Structures are given as C-alpha cells and as structure tokens.
Amino acid sequence: MTTMSVAPPVSPPTATELPWTHRCLLGLQGLSCEEIRTLLHTAASFAEVSGRSVKKVPALRGKVVANLFFEDSTRTRLSFTLAAQRLSADVIDLSAAGSSVSKGESTADTARNVEAMGVDALVVRHRSSGAAGLVGAAVRCAVVNAGDGRHEHPTQGLLDIYTLAEAHGRLDRFDLSGLRVAIVGDIVSSRVARSNIAGLTKLGAQVVCVGPATLVPPSLRTLGCAVADDLDAVLGEVDAVNMLRIQFERHEGSGAQGARPAPGGGDAPRGSPAFPSIREYARGYALTAERARRLKPGAIVMHPGPMNRGIEIADEVADGPRSVILRQVRNGLAVRMAALFLCVSASESRA
Amino acid sequence: MSSLLITNARIIDPVSGTDAVGDVAIADGLIAAVAPRRGSNAAGLSRSGAERVIDAEGLILTPGLIDPHVHLREPGGEDAETIATGTAAAVSGGFTSVCCMPNTNPPLDDDSMIEFVYRQAERTAHCRVFPVGAVSIGRKGEELAELMLMAAAGAVGFSDDGDCVASAGLMAKALTYIRPTGLALMQHCQEPSLTRGASMHAGSVATRLGLTGWPRVAEEVIIERDVRLNRAIGCRYHVQHLSSGGSVEIVRRARREGQPVSAEASPHHLLLTHDEVENNGGYWTAAKMNPPLRERADIDAILEGVADGTITVLATDHAPHTPERKAMDFDSAPFGIIGLETALALYIEALVAPGVIDWPRLVAMMTIEPARLCRLDRLDSAGGTVPSAALGLGQLHVGGAGDVTLIDPAMEWTVTPDTLAGRSRNTPFLGRRVRGRAVATIVGGEVRMDRLAERSLPVRAAPAPRPAASV
Numbered sequence: 001m002t003t004m005s006v007a008p009p010v011s012p013p014t015a016t017e018l019p020w021t022h023r024c025l026l027g028l029q030g031l032s033c034e035e036i037r038t039l040l041h042t043a044a045s046f047a048e049v050s051g052r053s054v055k056k057v058p059a060l061r062g063k064v065v066a067n068l069f070f071e072d073s074t075r076t077r078l079s080f081t082l083a084a085q086r087l088s089a090d091v092i093d094l095s096a097a098g099s100s101v102s103k104g105e106s107t108a109d110t111a112r113n114v115e116a117m118g119v120d121a122l123v124v125r126h127r128s129s130g131a132a133g134l135v136g137a138a139v140r141c142a143v144v145n146a147g148d149g150r151h152e153h154p155t156q157g158l159l160d161i162y163t164l165a166e167a168h169g170r171l172d173r174f175d176l177s178g179l180r181v182a183i184v185g186d187i188v189s190s191r192v193a194r195s196n197i198a199g200l201t202k203l204g205a206q207v208v209c210v211g212p213a214t215l216v217p218p219s220l221r222t223l224g225c226a227v228a229d230d231l232d233a234v235l236g237e238v239d240a241v242n243m244l245r246i247q248f249e250r251h252e253g254s255g256a257q258g259a260r261p262a263p264g265g266g267d268a269p270r271g272s273p274a275f276p277s278i279r280e281y282a283r284g285y286a287l288t289a290e291r292a293r294r295l296k297p298g299a300i301v302m303h304p305g306p307m308n309r310g311i312e313i314a315d316e317v318a319d320g321p322r323s324v325i326l327r328q329v330r331n332g333l334a335v336r337m338a339a340l341f342l343c344v345s346a347s348e349s350r351a
Numbered sequence: 352m353s354s355l356l357i358t359n360a361r362i363i364d365p366v367s368g369t370d371a372v373g374d375v376a377i378a379d380g381l382i383a384a385v386a387p388r389r390g391s392n393a394a395g396l397s398r399s400g401a402e403r404v405i406d407a408e409g410l411i412l413t414p415g416l417i418d419p420h421v422h423l424r425e426p427g428g429e430d431a432e433t434i435a436t437g438t439a440a441a442v443s444g445g446f447t448s449v450c451c452m453p454n455t456n457p458p459l460d461d462d463s464m465i466e467f468v469y470r471q472a473e474r475t476a477h478c479r480v481f482p483v484g485a486v487s488i489g490r491k492g493e494e495l496a497e498l499m500l501m502a503a504a505g506a507v508g509f510s511d512d513g514d515c516v517a518s519a520g521l522m523a524k525a526l527t528y529i530r531p532t533g534l535a536l537m538q539h540c541q542e543p544s545l546t547r548g549a550s551m552h553a554g555s556v557a558t559r560l561g562l563t564g565w566p567r568v569a570e571e572v573i574i575e576r577d578v579r580l581n582r583a584i585g586c587r588y589h590v591q592h593l594s595s596g597g598s599v600e601i602v603r604r605a606r607r608e609g610q611p612v613s614a615e616a617s618p619h620h621l622l623l624t625h626d627e628v629e630n631n632g633g634y635w636t637a638a639k640m641n642p643p644l645r646e647r648a649d650i651d652a653i654l655e656g657v658a659d660g661t662i663t664v665l666a667t668d669h670a671p672h673t674p675e676r677k678a679m680d681f682d683s684a685p686f687g688i689i690g691l692e693t694a695l696a697l698y699i700e701a702l703v704a705p706g707v708i709d710w711p712r713l714v715a716m717m718t719i720e721p722a723r724l725c726r727l728d729r730l731d732s733a734g735g736t737v738p739s740a741a742l743g744l745g746q747l748h749v750g751g752a753g754d755v756t757l758i759d760p761a762m763e764w765t766v767t768p769d770t771l772a773g774r775s776r777n778t779p780f781l782g783r784r785v786r787g788r789a790v791a792t793i794v795g796g797e798v799r800m801d802r803l804a805e806r807s808l809p810v811r812a813a814p815a816p817r818p819a820a821s822v
Contacts, residue, residue, distance in 0.1 A: 029559060107680060128680035129561040130634030137632055149682065151561035194561055219564075222555040 027152030042338035060087035083336035108138035142343035157195025177204035185244035360407035365715035366746035377753035409808030415447025415754030420666035427456025432671035435475035440773030445789025454513035460485035462504035507725035510537035535587035545569035567595035594642035596652030618697035641686035671775030696785035719745035753796035
C-alpha cells in the first residue's frame with residue numbers, strides 16, 4: 001500500500017484513554033452508552049479525513065483487514081474496504097461464492113484459516129444470527145460484525161445515529177434526549193432495526209417501530225421501543241423516519257407480488273408471506289411525498305439502503321430536502337473507520 | 352443356574368405398592384423372589400445359594416428404569432450414537448429398557464427396519480431396546496407406513512418424532528388404523544406452519560437475539576386438534592416431550608373426560624428456560640432443543656401436571672449430536688440434548704427434592720408408566736411378539752424379567768464429559784453438581800453396570816472426588 005500521506009494524521013484519542021476494551025464489535029445491545037459514544041466521537045474525529053484531498057491516515061498502517069462475507073453485500077463491503085484503506089490497512093476479500101465455504105468448511109474454520117494468514121481484523125457478514133459472535137470466539141484478532149442474520153448490524157446502527165445527531169446538532173455529546181425516531185417497515189427481520197433500537201434508546205432517544213403487526217409484533221416492546229401500526233398517526237410527532245427495506249429474502253414464503261423466492265428454496269414447504277401485497281403495504285406504510293409533507297419541520301428521512309423506490313419510499317422523498325440518505329452513506333465510512341481502529345487497538349493491547 | 356441376591360435394599364415397586372427394606376432374588380434372568388422384610392428370605396434363595404450377593408444397604412431398588420423416548424441414531428447417524436453406545440449410556444443412567452424413535456436414516460418405517468433394530472440390539476446392546484415405528488412412510492407425513500406389519504415385527508408404538516403428523520387427515524387415518532393394535536400413537540406436537548425457521552422459544556430472548564421464535568401455540572393447537580380428532584376414534588394418544596404450560600391444561604381436560612391420552616415430560620423442560628440460550632457467550636447451541644426451552648411459568652405448569660397426575664411418564668428425549676454439528680451457527684445447529692445419564696439425578700432435583708412427588712411416584716413414572724405406554728408390562732406373551740424373557744417390565748413380578756436398578760439417592764456427582772458413557776456430549780448440564788445416581792443396572796439378571804464401589808453408604812466416606820468440570 002502507498003503511504004504517501006503528507007497531511008498531518010488526525011490524532012484520535014489513543015485506545016488507553018477511551019472506555020473501549022472490546023476486540024469484537026458484535027452489536028450495540030451489549031454496549032454501554034459511554035462505549036457507544038466512544039465509537040461515535042472516534043468516528044467524528046475520522047470524519048474530517050473524508051474531506052481532505054489525500055484521504056488517508058496511518059492509523060492501521062501495516063495491518064490487514066479481511067472482509068469475510070458469507071452473505072452477499074456490495075455497499076457494506078465497499079464501505080468497509082474504503083474505511084480500512086483510509087486507515088492505511090491492506091484489505092482482502094473473501095466471499096462465500098467460490099470459496100471453501102461452498103465446499104462445506106465450517107464458518108469457524110474459514111475464519112481461523114483467514115486469521116492464520118496474518119489478518120488483524122475480520123469484517124463478518126453472515127445469514128445466521130449469532131454467526132459473528134461464533135467467529136469472534138473462534139479467532140483472536142479483531143472482529144467487526146457487518147450484519148448477522150436478524151440480530152445486529154452495529155455499524156449501520158451507529159451511522160444512522162451519527163447522521164441523526166449531525167442533523168439535529170448533537171455531535172458534541174451525542175446526547176439524543178428528546179428526539180423521537182420512527183423506524184418503519186420490516187422490523188422483525190431487521191438487524192438494522194435491532195442495532196438502531198439499542199443504540200438510540202441508550203443515548204436517550206425514543207423509538208417507535210411502525211408497520212403491520214406481522215412485521216412489527218408487539219413483542220418488540222421488550223427491546224425498549226414503542227410499537228404502532230398507523231404511520232399517519234406517528235408522522236407528525238417524530239424527528240426522524242428511518243424507512244427500512246422489505247427483506248423479501250428473509251420472509252418465509254414469497255407470495256407477495258414482486259417478492260423474491262424464499263432462500264434455500266428446495267422442497268421446503270412455503271408459508272404465507274407476512275403481508276398480502278406490495279400495493280397494500282405501500283398504501284399503509286410507504287413514505288410518499290404527501291406523507292413527507294406532514295413531517296415536523298427539521299425532521300429527516302433516512303434509509304439504510306438499498307432502497308426499493310416506489311415501494312417503501314417515493315422518488316421525491318428519497319431525493320428531497322429532508323433526505324439524509326447519502327449523508328448516511330458518507331458517515332458510514334467514518335463510523336467503520338472508528339470501529340476497525342478501536343477493535344484492532346483493543347485486540348493489540350490485549351495480546 | 353445364574354443367580355443374584357440383593358439384600359437390605361429399600362425396595363420400591365409401585366405396582367405392588369411396596370416401599371420397604373428387604374431382599375430381591377433373581378435367577379435365570381427372572382425375578383425369583385421379592386421379600387420386603389429384612390432377613391426374611393421368603394424365596395428360599397439362601398445367601399450361600401446365590402452366585403452373587405449384593406448388600407444394598409442405603410440403596411433404593413427399583414424395577415429397571417424404562418425410557419420411552421430416546422434417539423439411538425442407528426442406522427445413519429452412527430457418528431453421534433449407535434445402539435451400542437446409546438445403550439451404554441442407558442445402563443450408565445440406570446435404564447434397563449429404552450424405546451428408540453424412528454427418525455434414523457433410513458427411518459424405521461417398515462417391518463424390516465424394526466427387525467434390524469432388534470437384531471442389532473441383540474448383537475450390540477447393553478440393555479433392552481424396543482423400536483417405535485414411523486407413522487408415515489419416510490416420516491414425510493403423507494401416507495401411512497405399514498403399521499400392522501411393524502406391530503407384528505414388535506414395534507412398541509408409533510411416532511414420526513422429530514416431525515409432527517401435521518395433516519389432520521393423515522392423523523385421523525393413523526389413529527383409526529392404530530387403535531386395534533392397542534399401541535399408542537406418540538405425537539411430536541409441532542404445527543410446522545407456525546415454526547418455520549424457528550430455533551428457540553418465541554419470547555424476549557429470541558426477540559433480542561434476532562432468532563425466529565417458536566410459539567407455545569404451535570404445540571398446543573396440535574394437541575387440541577388431536578384430542579378432538581381422537582374423541583370419536585379412541586386410539587391411545589401420547590403427547591411427547593410437552594413444553595408449554597397450555598399443553599398441560601389441554602391434556603388435563605382430555606384425561607378428565609376419560610380419553611386415553613397421556614403425556615411425558617423431559618428433564619430439561621423442568622429445569623431450564625430460554626435464558627440458557629444467552630449463556631456461554633450467547634447463541635449456546637447446547638440449549639437448542641425441540642421443543643424449545645421455555646419460561647418459568649411453563650416449568651411451573653408442567654410441575655403441577657406431574658404433581659396432579661396429568662403427566663404420567665418421564666422420558667429423556669436423549670438426542671445425541673456430534674460436536675461438529677453443534678458447533679455450527681445457532682440456526683444451522685441441530686436440535687437436541689442428551690439425557691440418559693443425567694435424567695435420574697435431574698428428575699430427583701426437579702421433582703423429588705422440592706417435594707413435587709415422592710420416591711414411589713418418581714419410580715412409577717420411570718418404570719411402570721412407560722412400560723404401560725409401550726405395552727412392556729404384559730405378563731403373558733399371548734398375541735404379542737415380545738419374547739417371554741422380556742415380560743412384566745416396569746415391575747418386580749416374580750417370574751417376570753429380572754430387570755432391576757439400584758440407586759444411591761445420596762451420591763453427589765458432577766456432570767462432566769468423562770462421566771458420560773454415550774458417544775455424544777451435547778448437554779447444557781455439563782458442570783452441574785447433582786445428587787442421586789444409579790449404582791447398578793441389572794438386565795435379565797446380569798449386572799450390566801456396576802458402580803457399587805463408589806456409593807456413599809455404607810462406606811460412609813465421601814464419594815471419590817471428580818475432576819472439576821471442563822466445559
């Protein structure tokens with residue numbers, strides 16, 4: 001890797017000064033609010049790098065970050081790759097297709113093998129809840145969860161929180177008290193929602209999950225959020241709406257119009273989908289231009305992507321003045337730089 | 352003529368209502384005498400006449416324990432367990448008979464497979480093995496298997512265990528067809544359309560971990576439906592490994608109506624909750640079980656069901672799996688917990704120690720009740736296929752099979768991998784300190800397991816210290 005950075009390196013607080021001791025970032029549920037703020041403050045110190053002409057700091061120079069993706073992803077992998085490169089780390093990629101994974105090697109073995117090649121951090125995505133923890137337990141290097149099943153996607157949760165704080169002027173302390181956030185759509189299948197709910201509530205925000213009861217069951221209240229089935233009743237009261245994609249691939253069955261077939265396929269009997277049709281879903285829960293007009297002044301529209309334009313979000317809204325969707329993408333880099341930097345630092349101070 | 356005399360034991364035989372200290376003699380594989388009075392050797396088998404005399408002072412003598420629900424994995428899953436290793440685990444746990452479920456590969460769904468189990472058991476087993484036949488061909492839940500031929504070959508019940516007989520139409524046919532055999536249909540109660548992709552109890556833990564929840568109602572709707580279907584048919588119907596408090600109520604109501612309905616509990620559903628899944632770093636596959644571990648309220652309801660006689664049978668659902676398979680991610684790892692070696696101690700902990708039931712009732716629920724369920728209690732072989740040496744199981748019947756278990760109720764031990772005799776180690780109870788253990792297992796008059804040297808009495812010394820649990 002070239003390390004011709006002439007700009008003075010930003011000096012993020014050193015690991016020893018920070019309340020951060022985790023080698024693995026598996027989720028936000030298990031973190032304290034101080035630890036979440038450490039991640040966010042570190043991200044803030046890295047955010048400045050993106051604006052430079054030479055977008056690189058030597059924080060992880062000589063380190064190797066491996067993307068270990070057992071499930072497809074383009075955007076998240078690209079974001080982690082760029083984040084690692086901006087920290088001057090080398091990056092290697094392993095995706096499930098065409099690898100030993102398809103030859104029957106276990107997740108843990110694959111991870112141990114990659115680690116044995118001298119890797120300092122693994123970025124793991126897997127279709128099963130808990131798989132990132134499984135990898136974390138199998139290796140000694142840093143592990144960052146890039147999404148495990150329906151469990152957590154902590155860097156997405158952090159970048160959503162960062163973007164919310166940015167839009168509402170809370171970057172100084174990341175205190176989200178008084179802010180209300182609606183998360184709309186397929187909550188039950190969503191790791192993004194779980195990370196958001198955990199992080200937002202720990203930092204003082206109130207969260208309401210909105211959608212049909214099959215996607216937003218009352219049991220979600222045990223996570224510390226409110227549950228609602230009427231989007232129109234909620235719209236005027238929130239400071240942000242986070243529109244989640246319908247995850248057709250995680251639903252049993254696939255009867256909904258336009259839905260993709262269930263994963264695994266085979267001869268497994270199909271169940272019924274969680275809602276009757278996209279048309280009906282959009283009628284109740286799509287963020288149309290008309291609905292967006294009823295948002296409070298200053299309220300923002302978020303979407304973790306990829307968007308199903310015309311299903312959960314209308315073009316005018318996605319591209320409209322309230323939309324911070326591209327800011328989310330940009331902030332994702334800083335958040336992932338922070339996650340990689342802190343976890344690698346913690347793994348080294350432990351070694 | 353082989354003979355064995357056991358003296359000074361606390362004899363508990365629920366069928367005869369015996370709970371007294373005395374002697375039991377076994378000769379030629381059969382019970383020769385039961386003399387529940389110290390020193391009165393009514394059978395005339397003198398000490399000098401017996402080839403071996405066991406002084407069972409301080410021990411409980413029961414009819415050989417019977418587990419009506421185990422998975423021996425043979426054929427097809429020999430890396431996890433075989434008939435040989437599974438029955439080694441059985442005798443280690445005090446069981447003299449086990450009934451093995453048909454979810455092998457290929458499944459036990461015709462008479463040749465039933466005969467295979469009997470033949471293989473004759474060659475390799477440490478205790479008696481009785482196969483349960485599949486209800487449907489290939490356990491697919493579509494067409495009836497050859498139930499009559501399997502009954503004639505010695506199947507002791509029918510079940511698609513591991514899967515539910517989900518179709519109401521097939522269930523009605525199966526109940527109607529099985530009824531004349533006098534055998535029980537043992538149902539694995541799980542409505543599949545409510546549990547697709549589910550890996551643990553539908554509750555707060557599943558919500559937190561992002562795992563698909565398995566609701567109680569998936570079990571309850573099947574029991575409710577089957578009880579209703581069976582009302583006009585009258586087949587013997589048995590609910591396997593009941594996990595939900597609501598299920599207890601449905602079974603209680605059916606039994607009150609006089610329906611031939613029974614139910615079994617398993618140790619883990621009496622002692623553990625869904626919280627276990629978050630132990631050991633989270634997503635702990637040792638606690639992944641079908642049906643899933645539920646909540647405290649369910650445990651309380653099941654205990655109540657045991658106490659009031661709604662639940663009559665205690666089983667293990669011994670379900671061995673290799674460490675490689677249990678090491679997979681939670682969704683992919685198989686369901687199951689082994690149980691043969693820990694069941695007795697865990698049932699003592701869950702039921703006898705807190706006073707839910709007394710010793711005689713515990714013994715009944717682990718001997719004569721499962722024997723009745725599988726018709727192993729018969730005293731004559733007329734019309735049956737059970738060999739005469741295996742008659743009268745679950746009781747101390749003079750002339751019946753000489754199957755006896757000696758239990759040291761005071762022996763304390765820790766469940767560690769090296770205390771387990773089977774091939775697999777998948778249990779969330781590793782490391783648990785428990786009290787009570789079988790110290791001798793006698794099958795047909797032969798001592799197949801002998802741990803008498805380790806007993807806590809009358810040596811009155813602490814049992815040999817075991818190495819600390821290395822989980």
